[in-house]
Amino acid sequence: MANFSPRWTTLTLACLLAVAGGPASAGMLETIRGSQEIVLAHRDASVPFSYLDANSQPVGYSMDICLKVVDAVRRELAMPALKVRYLPVTSASRIGIVSSGKAALECGSTTNTAERRKQVSFTIPHFISAVRLLVRSDSGIKGLDGMVGRKITVTAGTTTVPVIRRLNAEQDLKLSITESRDHAEAFAAVEAGRYDAFALDDVLLFGLRANAAKPQAFAVVGKPMSVEPYAIMLPPGDPAFKKVVDQEVRRLIQSGEINALYRRWFQQAIPPKGINLELPMPAMLKDSFRFPSDKVGDLE
Numbered sequence: 001m002a003n004f005s006p007r008w009t010t011l012t013l014a015c016l017l018a019v020a021g022g023p024a025s026a027g028m029l030e031t032i033r034g035s036q037e038i039v040l041a042h043r044d045a046s047v048p049f050s051y052l053d054a055n056s057q058p059v060g061y062s063m064d065i066c067l068k069v070v071d072a073v074r075r076e077l078a079m080p081a082l083k084v085r086y087l088p089v090t091s092a093s094r095i096g097i098v099s100s101g102k103a104a105l106e107c108g109s110t111t112n113t114a115e116r117r118k119q120v121s122f123t124i125p126h127f128i129s130a131v132r133l134l135v136r137s138d139s140g141i142k143g144l145d146g147m148v149g150r151k152i153t154v155t156a157g158t159t160t161v162p163v164i165r166r167l168n169a170e171q172d173l174k175l176s177i178t179e180s181r182d183h184a185e186a187f188a189a190v191e192a193g194r195y196d197a198f199a200l201d202d203v204l205l206f207g208l209r210a211n212a213a214k215p216q217a218f219a220v221v222g223k224p225m226s227v228e229p230y231a232i233m234l235p236p237g238d239p240a241f242k243k244v245v246d247q248e249v250r251r252l253i254q255s256g257e258i259n260a261l262y263r264r265w266f267q268q269a270i271p272p273k274g275i276n277l278e279l280p281m282p283a284m285l286k287d288s289f290r291f292p293s294d295k296v297g298d299l300e
Contacts, residue, residue: 027238027240027241028101028104028234028235028238028240028241029073029076029077029240029241029244031101031104032073032077032079032082032104033077033079036079036081036082036083037082037083037084037085038070038073038082038083038084038085038104038105039085039086039087039102039103039104039105040058040063040066040070040084040085040086040087040103040104040105040106040107041087041088041089041094041097041098041102041103041105041106041107041108041233042058042063042086042087042088042089042106042107042108043058043088043089043090043094043107043108043109044058044088044182044184045182045183045184045208046060046062046108046109046183046204046207047060047204047207047208047210047211047270048060048061048207048265048266048270048277049061049062049063049107049108049109049127049204049230049265050062050063050107050108050109051207053271053272054271054272058086058088058107059271060107060265061126061127061261061262061264061265061266062107062108062109062126062230062232063107064261064264064265065107065126065232065249065252065258065261066105066107066232067084068248068252068257069105069232069244069245069248069249070082070084071248072244072245072247072248073104073244076244087102087103089103089106089108090157090181090182091155091156091157091158091182091183092156092157092181093157094106094108094110094157094233095116095119095120095157095233098120098233098234098235099119099120099235099236100235101235104234104235104241105232105233105234105245106120106232106233106234107232109127109129109201109203109204109230110122110230110231110232110233111158111159111201111228111229111230111231112125112229112230112231112294112296113159116233119236120233120234120235120236121233121234121235121236121237121238121242122231122232122233122234122294122296123231123232123234123242123245123246123249123294124231124246124249124250124253124292124293124294125229125230125231125285125288125294125296126230126231126232126249126258127203127229127230127282127285128227128228128229128230128282128284128285128288129201129202129203129204129227129228129230129282130201130202130224130225130226130227130228131159131160131163131164131199131200131201131202131224131225131226131228132199132200132201132202132205132220132221132222132223132224132225133147133152133197133198133199133205133220133221133222134187134190134197134198134199134200134205134208134209134218134219134220134221135190135196135197135198135218135219135221136190136191136193136217136218136219137216137217137218137219138217139196139197141196141197141221142221142222143221143222143223144167144171144173144222144223144225145171147173147175147196147197148173148174148175149173149174149175149176150175150176150196150197151175151176151178151194151195151196151197152164152175152176152177152178152195152196152197152198152199153177153178153179153180153186153189153190153195153197153198153199154177154178154179154180154186154198154199154200155179155180155181155182155183155186155200156179156180156181158200158201159226159228160199160200160201160226161179163199163225163226164177164199164225165177167225178195180198183200183204183208184208186198186200187208187212190218191212191217191218199225201228202220202224203277203279205220206220206277206279207277210275210277211273211275227284227297229288229296229297231294231296232245232249246294249292250292253289253292254292258289259281262281265277266278266279266280266281267279267280
């Protein structure tokens with residue numbers, strides 16, 4: 001029998017456990033403790049949830065909620081000096097980055113769906129939106145039924161993609177559907193006349209419209225085509241970390257503190273242009289805040 005040194009045996013065991021997903025695969029709280037930083041994934045154009053201000057710093061309603069969670073993690077780990085590192089993501093990359101643990105939280109406008117819960121976890125929803133259309137005001141388009149045979153764009157990696165493809169098939173709309181890289185690209189394509197409409201969650205469309213050089217040139221139209229409960233994503237299979245996140249989001253809701261955050265981003269002037277979305281809290285969101293839970297209807 002070969003002679004193995006205690007050090008070699010310990011290192012080998014650690015490697016085997018890491019591969020097997022054992023103790024060497026630390027939970028997010030221990031990862032944060034070891035690295036002395038917490039990584040927040042963010043978007044660059046999801047106004048007013050997560051976007052870049054004039055100094056290219058991530059700001060928004062979802063970012064503020066995430067920073068409250070960061071404070072809760074600091075208290076949990078007794079690490080008041082815990083650093084925050086920001087990681088930009090897109091609609092297409094966000095799930096992979098969170099599921100792999102490269103980010104502790106994704107602070108954006110991500111819908112909690114059954115399909116996504118196979119890869120990541122979600123905390124309690126902080127917004128509820130619905131898919132509608134953005135069109136040019138002079139287009140004459142009032143809804144999806146006026147889009148027969150026309151060109152429409154959707155953002156790759158969003159829940160809007162399957163919604164539009166399903167409605168196109170069910171209603172035989174003969175749409176020409178193109179997936180844009182991000183929200184800004186899709187909006188610019190409609191602005192340039194390359195597409196007749198851009199389908200997305202209505203609150204994001206209102207944000208894009210408000211930030212346009214000529215907001216009046218665009219309209220958000222049509223009946224709601226889906227219900228979209230937005231929630232912060234976090235890595236899967238980590239109940240200890242999820243407990244900290246859930247407790248803090250629930251505290252924000254039950255204390256009423258989230259109402260002030262909502263007013264700041266939806267009913268007051270926001271950077272960088274000082275626009276005001278003037279969007280009262282949706283009734284569905286108010287109702288959901290009465291009994292805050294991470295359980296939502298399964299959207300595919």
